[in-house]
Amino acid sequence: MKRLASVFLFLLLAALAFWGILRFARQQAEVKAEKLYPSEYVTVYTDMPSGMLEALGDTFYHDSGLKMNVVYQSKSQLLKSGSGSDSMPAADLYITSQDMLIRLKNEKMLSPYASAQTDTALNLFKDEECYWTGLWVDPVVFAVNEDYAKKHPAFAYNWNEVLGRSSLRLSMTDFIAADMAEDLLMCMAEHFGIEQTFSLLGKAQKHIVQYGKYLSTPSRMAGMGKCDIGISGLNEAIRSQKDKMPIVIMYPEDGSPWYLFGAGVSSDAAHPDRAQKLLNWLLTSSEYKEQMEENQYYYIYVNDFTKEPDSDGHSLDFWNLEKMYFDEGKKDLLTQWGEKIRFGGTNS
Structure with a gap:
């Protein structure tokens, strides 16, 4: 058996050496070809x-x-x-x-x-x-914990319900944590107007269990049962699903920021x-x-809108946004949000 094992080891080492020689030769051939016929x-x-x-x-x-x-x-x-x-x-x-x-x-x-x-x-x-x-395009969607979705089959997945219903546990990325999160605040202000946006976010503040530091946090928290709904980019929500996390992706019935x-x-x-x-x-x-x-x-x-409707039958609908956001305006809006809601509201 020892002799047979030695033979197998020798053959393995020989095969690895041969593979290494072939790889080196191929790399040298590619280098030579690049010099003769530059790409x-x-x-x-x-x-x-x-x-x-x-x-x-x-x-x-x-x-x-x-x-x-x-x-x-x-x-x-x-x-x-x-x-x-x-x-x-x-x-x-x-x-x-x-x-x-x-x-x-x-x-x-x-x-x-x-x-x-x-x-x-x-x-x-x-x-x-x-x-x-x-x-x-990375639209904003609702990543819903599967158990919550099953227990609340009649829930209306629109912005007023998700942000305003105090009984559900909500998670979203902190607006100052990432460019996409900051953009969500600007999109809401453009779509709803600043006054209504702050009213909605003020209601949400009372039942947000955590502001995430990363874009992946809300969907992953929903998957782990640490919140009921995570406000998430579609890209991160699908990643969480691919990681076998128990979430359902719901498209906002009244349209998505993007x-x-x-x-x-x-x-x-x-x-x-x-x-x-x-x-x-x-x-x-x-x-x-x-x-x-x-x-x-x-x-x-942008040239391939082939997403199927969500499990409630709602199609992905994009807000009609111009997105002409200036630095001073963004800074002022973030400051107001921080002072009036993030650190001036119910939760910290």
């Missing part, structure tokens, strides 16, 4: 999560012959990036949130571009002058044609949707 690149500047876009690189290369060169930056760095530097090429395409795209446009860092693909995106999700186009990610062609693009090719490809979600979901990104695609 064409499209350079993307983004503040999206690290690794998200690289996961799409092979599929995009297969479809287009272009490789993605992804440069990750913070929001402040994006605004200062300009035409690149000695160590980094200039951006061909920016992929970021809607508010950042609006800023990039105002700073003259984007060039207008329209195509058959951008034209089919709803006007709600693109710049009216074609400086940027939305790609992925957070938008999109893309714009850089005004300093060395290869605007390549940027346009990538933008059009990203607007064709069938090319890469499965890969996004494999990497746990469950957004709504």
Whole structure:
């Protein structure tokens, strides 16, 4: 038996060595081929999560012959990036949130571009002058604990009921904890008006069991039974479901606020044609949707509204928002909320 084990060990080590040699040879061949026939690149500047876009690189290369060169930056760095530097090429395409795209446009860092693909995106999700186009929408939904949903089959999942019913335990992300959470406050103020928004949030304050520090907190708390309903982005709610947490996703009957990610062609693009090719490809979600979901990104695609109604039969409906929120106005609204409700209300 010992001799047989030694033979198996030898064969295993030999196989591993052979695999290593083949891999090294393949890498060297790729390096050599790159030197002889340099690939064409499209350079993307983004503040999206690290690794998200690289996961799409092979599929995009297969479809287009272009490789993605992804440069990750913070929001402040994006605004200062300009035409690149000695160590980094200039951006061909920016992929970021809607508010950042609006800023990039105002700073003259984007060039207008329209195509058959951008034209089919709803006007709600693109710049009216074609400086940027939305790609992925993350609507706000209600992540409901399964037991609570079963015990309250007649519950009306609208904003007044969810925020105003004092008997249910509620969780939401603190408005100052993340950009998307802050955006929810701005969306509510635009949709309901500031006075009604503060009235609704004042009622909610009395039965919020916890303000989360992360976007994932509300849906996960609902899944763990620590609250009845979590106000959550759809992306995080689906992630919680995929983690086998017992939640039901309900769409607000009176419509959803939403957070938008999109893309714009850089005004300093060395290869605007390549940027346009990538933008059009990203607007064709069938090319890469499965890969996004494999990497746990469950957004709504602006050219692919295929979400089925929720278990109560309500379809996903988006609030009609302009989203022209200025820094001073956002700061003032957050300050008022903190003073009048967050730290001036019933709970802390």
